[in-house]
Amino acid sequence: MEEKAYAKINLNLHVTGKREDGYHLLDSLVVFPDVGDYVSVEPADVDQADLVTLQITGPFSGSLQNEDLKNNLIVKAAYQLVACTDKSLSPIKLLLEKNLPVASGIGGGSADAAATLRLLIRYWGLKISAQELAQIALKLGADVPVCLNSVSQRMEGIGETLSLLPNLPQFGMILVNHGEAVSTAEIFRHRAAYFSKYIDSTQNLTSFDQLIQELIKLTNDLQPPACLLNPAINTVLQAIEELPFCRLSRMSGSGATCFGLFETEQQAQAAAAILTKKHSWWIWGGKGVAK
Ligand SMILES: C[C@@](CO)(OP(=O)(O)O)[C@H](O)COP(=O)(O)OP(=O)(O)OC[C@H]1O[C@@H](n2ccc(N)nc2=O)[C@H](O)[C@@H]1O
Numbered sequence: 643m644e645e646k647a648y649a650k651i652n653l654n655l656h657v658t659g660k661r662e663d664g665y666h667l668l669d670s671l672v673v674f675p676d677v678g679d680y681v682s683v684e685p686a687d688v689d690q691a692d693l694v695t696l697q698i699t700g701p702f703s704g705s706l707q708n709e710d711l712k713n714n715l716i717v718k719a720a721y722q723l724v725a726c727t728d729k730s731l732s733p734i735k736l737l738l739e740k741n742l743p744v745a746s747g748i749g750g751g752s753a754d755a756a757a758t759l760r761l762l763i764r765y766w767g768l769k770i771s772a773q774e775l776a777q778i779a780l781k782l783g784a785d786v787p788v789c790l791n792s793v794s795q796r797m798e799g800i801g802e803t804l805s806l807l808p809n810l811p812q813f814g815m816i817l818v819n820h821g822e823a824v825s826t827a828e829i830f831r832h833r834a835a836y837f838s839k840y841i842d843s844t845q846n847l848t849s850f851d852q853l854i855q856e857l858i859k860l861t862n863d864l865q866p867p868a869c870l871l872n873p874a875i876n877t878v879l880q881a882i883e884e885l886p887f888c889r890l891s892r893m894s895g896s897g898a899t900c901f902g903l904f905e906t907e908q909q910a911q912a913a914a915a916i917l918t919k920k921h922s923w924w925i926w927g928g929k930g931v932a933k
């Protein structure tokens with residue numbers, strides 16, 4: 643049994659306020675392109691010491707090799723489910739194929755956690771209400787709730803207030819990461835002192851042109867501090883902007899991954915191929931909205 647953990651892309655990200663606990667309030671249009679990690683589960687030996695174990699493979703497994711697997715969001719997600727059932731559960735082995743760059747503003751860890759929740763609810767046959775699931779997800783991280791169904795959404799609060807964007811058009815996207823991880827906490831610490839206002843007209847975004855016109859008016863408020871702390875992000879943004887048919891380039895989340903938007907999937911794939919010839923960066927191109 644397997645679940646795909648789709649990358650999370652913030653098409654815009656407005657920091658609209660700050661909570662008393664220091665967490666920032668956000669307003670962001672979030673989409674899930676057709677690229678991701680894979681989480682799968684198989685039965686483990688009954689004499690396995692831990693109920694849940696994890697093995698990581700894939701091109702970015704090395705980024706997690708020095709971390710204790712018990713701290714991985716996948717293992718934490720599994721134990722959150724264990725804690726909310728009376729069922730007697732048999733030991734499992736979880737496998738993660740890590741295809742997404744780590745700590746890169748595309749929510750790989752959050753997507754993995756959400757995929758694990760979906761996977762194990764199915765595998766163990768658990769009955770959990772949507773409300774309880776949303777609470778478990780938020781406990782794991784602010785970005786986990788939006789990743790639960792991996793469809794286009796507007797995200798507010800710190801990530802707990804979600805509204806679906808069912809009319810968003812299909813488009814092509816490229817993702818580019820130059821290989822330097824940036825710290826989310828540090829980027830938030832260096833953000834400008836003002837809070838930005840977000841004007842919502844998301845219901846009208848039914849064509850690609852309308853979407854671009856709207857996104858041009860919006861910003862990622864974390865992009866300026868990220869570029870200041872890691873100027874190479876500017877180089878990436880410029881390289882994307884110069885690609886044929888690119889209509890918008892921007893950073894996702896707290897960075898450093900940047901995206902480019904194209905009218906079609908084919909244009910995005912061709913653009914990714916051009917960039918791949920010039921740079922040794924992580925580059926992906928394809929469908930901007932997976933499902
Ligand atoms: C910025 C976003 C936008 O989608 O994406 P990423 O860049 O992580 O992909 C998220 O809000 C990231 O949420 P999440 O992934 O849970 O953040 P964490 O790594 O736990 O946050 C690390 C630190 O960043 C700060 N932080 C995080 C989220 C937030 N809304 N306000 C904050 O001030 C806090 O200091 C927190 O301790």
Ligand SMILES: Nc1ncnc2c1ncn2[C@@H]1O[C@H](COP(=O)(O)OP(=O)(O)O)[C@@H](O)[C@H]1O
Nearest residue numbers: 714715716744745746747748749750751752754
């Ligand atoms: N399954 C996981 N994949 C990636 N990172 C994880 C995972 N579990 C825990 N982490 C931790 O979460 C941090 C943020 O990772 P990630 O979710 O990739 O960041 P971002 O949301 O910025 O893309 C990592 O530095 C790592 O320490």
